[in-house]
Amino acid sequence: MRGLGAAAALTALLLGAGVARGHAFLERAEPRVGSTVKAAPSQVRVWFTEALEPAFSTLEVVNQAGDRVDRGPARVDAASRALLQVPLKPLGPGTYRVKWRVLSVDTHVTEGDFTFRIADAP
Numbered sequence: 001m002r003g004l005g006a007a008a009a010l011t012a013l014l015l016g017a018g019v020a021r022g023h024a025f026l027e028r029a030e031p032r033v034g035s036t037v038k039a040a041p042s043q044v045r046v047w048f049t050e051a052l053e054p055a056f057s058t059l060e061v062v063n064q065a066g067d068r069v070d071r072g073p074a075r076v077d078a079a080s081r082a083l084l085q086v087p088l089k090p091l092g093p094g095t096y097r098v099k100w101r102v103l104s105v106d107t108h109v110t111e112g113d114f115t116f117r118i119a120d121a122p
């Protein structure tokens, strides 16, 4: 998953966030970036490399039709300010895209997205 995280970070950098160290990039996620899970998750959690400014950090989850399936707004975890999480509606099998846009405490905005898949019932 490290390679995928680096790709997401590079994408965010190329989107014009500027060149500086300390931007908040995706470090890991649950469900994992690009993974297939058997059971529908009840939430998406994304850990970033820097602490986030809660008022300007968003996480949205959409299905293949582009409809929102999260029950936002996303919240920065009170104990770990690098963790952004959002609860989900009950989801069926399919591919879902997680879109994030965050403001880190160094005042830089970064954004990116990734997908995960819920497998068909056996």
Ligand SMILES: [Cu+2]
Pocket (backbone or CB within 6 Å): 020, 021, 022, 023, 024, 104, 106, 107, 108
């Ligand atoms: Cu920065």
